[in-house]
Amino acid sequence: MNYDLILEELGEFGAWQIGIALLLWLPASLDGVQILMASMTGVTPNRFRCKVSDHCVDDGQSFPENNSNFYPSIENDEFDYCKYYAPATNVDGTCNFDDTDKSIAYACNSTDDFVYDSFEMDNSFITDFNIVCDRKIFEPAVNSFFMIGLMAGSFGFGVLSDKFGRRHMLLVAILCCAGGSLAGAFMPEYYSYVFFRMIAGAGAEGCFLIPFTLSMEIVGIKEKVSFLPWVSYSTLLANFISIPLAVGESVISALGYAIKDWRTLQWVSSLVCLACAAIWFFIPESPRWLISTGKLDTARSVVEKASKRNKVVVSKYLLSAGNPEPEAQLQDGNVQADQPAKEDGQYSLSDLFHPSVRFISLTMFVCWPVITLLYYGISLSVDKINLTEDVFLSYILVSLIEIPSYVFLVLTMDIIGRKPLFVFSMLIPGATCLIAAFIDEGLLFTVLVLIGKFCASAAFNITYMYTAELFPTNIRNSAVGICSTMARFGGISAPWIAVYLPSQGSLPGWVAYTVFGGSAVIGGLLALFLPDTIGFPLPDTFEDLEEIKKKSKPMWKLNRATK
Incomplete structure (x- = not known):
């Protein structure tokens, strides 16, 4: 076939x-x-920070109005969100993120809790699993x-x-x-x-x-x-x-x-x-896989259903297990029917x-x-x-x-x-x-x-x-x-x-x-x-x-x- x-x-x-x-x-x-x-x-959120509860009462929501007041800067006017300057304490004990001590830059680590600024999503697996800073890898x-x-x-x-x-x-x-x-x-x-x-x-x-x-x-x-x-x-x-x-x-x-x-x-x-x-x-x-693996009965069934769907009739000798009749072979000889001496594939x-x-x-x-x-x-x-x-x-x-x-x-x-x-x-x-x-x-x-x-x-x-x-x-x-x-x-x-x-x-x-x-x-x-x-x-x-x-x-x- x-x-x-x-x-x-x-x-x-x-x-x-x-x-x-x-x-x-x-x-x-x-x-x-x-x-x-x-x-x-x-x-990934455009801006985040770790909680700074050691320095003041962190509400877990606020961010600085000016990034340079809280984050150390790096090249190309970008900021290192994994480091921060210690914020000052307001009268009510909350953090003032725009009034900081820039003499020391503190580093966040993977055990810290993180706060994320608003971004394109409400959340992501980046924010849920805290894949930032030393977990960025x-x-x-x-x-x-x-x-x-x-x-x-x-x-x-x-x-x-x-x-x-x-x-x-x-x-x-x-x-x-x-x-x-x-x-x-x-x-x-x-x-x-x-x-x-x-x-x-x-x-x-x-x-x-x-x-x-x-x-x-x-x-x-x-x-x-x-x-x-x-x-x-x-x-x-x-x-x-x-x-x-x-x-x-x-x-x-x-x-x-x-x-x-x-x-x-x-x-x-x-x-x-x-x-x-x-x-x-x-x-x-x-059908091609079925024929190549010798499942000829199943292949014949698939082709018969396909012929009904295509509204054509496929000659029975083409669906036989043996070689096609000689007249069924292509005239140009490009695609040959299976021959006894040919590899079985x-x-x-x-x-x-x-x-x-x-x-x-x-x-x-x-x-x-x-x-x-x-x-x-x-x-x-x-x-x-x-x-x-x-x-x-x-x-x-x-x-x-x-x-x-x-x-x-x-x-x-x-x-x-x-x-x-x-x-x-x-x-x-x-x-x-x-x-x-x-x-x-x-x-x-x-x-x-x-x-x-x-x-x-x-x-x-x-x-x-x-x-x-x-x-x-x-x-x-x-x-x-x-x-x-x-x-x-x-x-x-x-x-x-x-x-x-x-x-x-x-x-x-x-x-x-x-x-x-x-x-x-x-x-x-x-x-x-x-x-x-x-x-x-x-x-x-x-x-x-x-x-x-x-x-x-x-x-x-x-x-x-x-x-």
């Missing part, structure tokens, strides 16, 4: 495929919600632990969905994502909170990884979009599956306007995520280092973390871009900037090819980051960083699709999952390189963008040696992959590969 031949009669983008593609947008959006969850629930650790969860989810859901199927593991991913986030909303202290952030992160990665793979596997590469005749449906779905991720990031940012209590914001959004589990009742298993995880794919695997093990470091590193620079004074609106805009990059990919990927776009989506932001590292913040800096974010978003999307097209069906999700696991090393390091170490004076300001830019350039140069997969069906075996290597188009040509 050959799914590409079945698609010749079933159709690549009928009502059946459209319905599945739209349903898969729901779990894909959960990844975006969780990516920015901590940014919304962990907003725990703030970037929240995102790093979330990345560890993404890493576990990349590997776990990649391997398990190849073993147990896409549909069932998607349900598990949704339950992990929503359940972990929901439990985290009720945790009383920091360590249990970050534990459930890891659980939510693992599920969130599965909520994107599995829909991405499934959306590519239900279509082929021959039929074109009617109003974009050079774009295949495979390209359309593989790129548009990232749109709900950006929408999810925008939605959680918008909810921050309406819900100002961080725990309420988190449990409300988590319940909405949990409701997405209902799609399990409406989506089928991937049953591979194990160790085959990621098969000679046919070893260099591809190693190259992707470098490019994935580079792209992740670039994407999250630039995203964490939102405070430097200064798009607006509204933190929620800034996050919404920076999230929505990603969508034009996905549209750009749809319009160009089937003309230019995967490889050129993959290479330049790393080289261009590499160059912009290297330039931005050595100029002052301003309009040019903002433009360079936004160009970098545009390209990094495109690179992120190309990476998933390109990787999926370079590995045989039986290890495809495992390959994407393990590459995504490697990517999380870049994600784990991003908050430390981009924010924490420079803010502590551990690194000069130019180092972060130099690391981002230099890494991206290295990744782009390595990608020059990969084959282009444009015009080829998804490989089922290493023989198919070798055919792609031999006949992939040169990087500088715009026409489709000659197969």
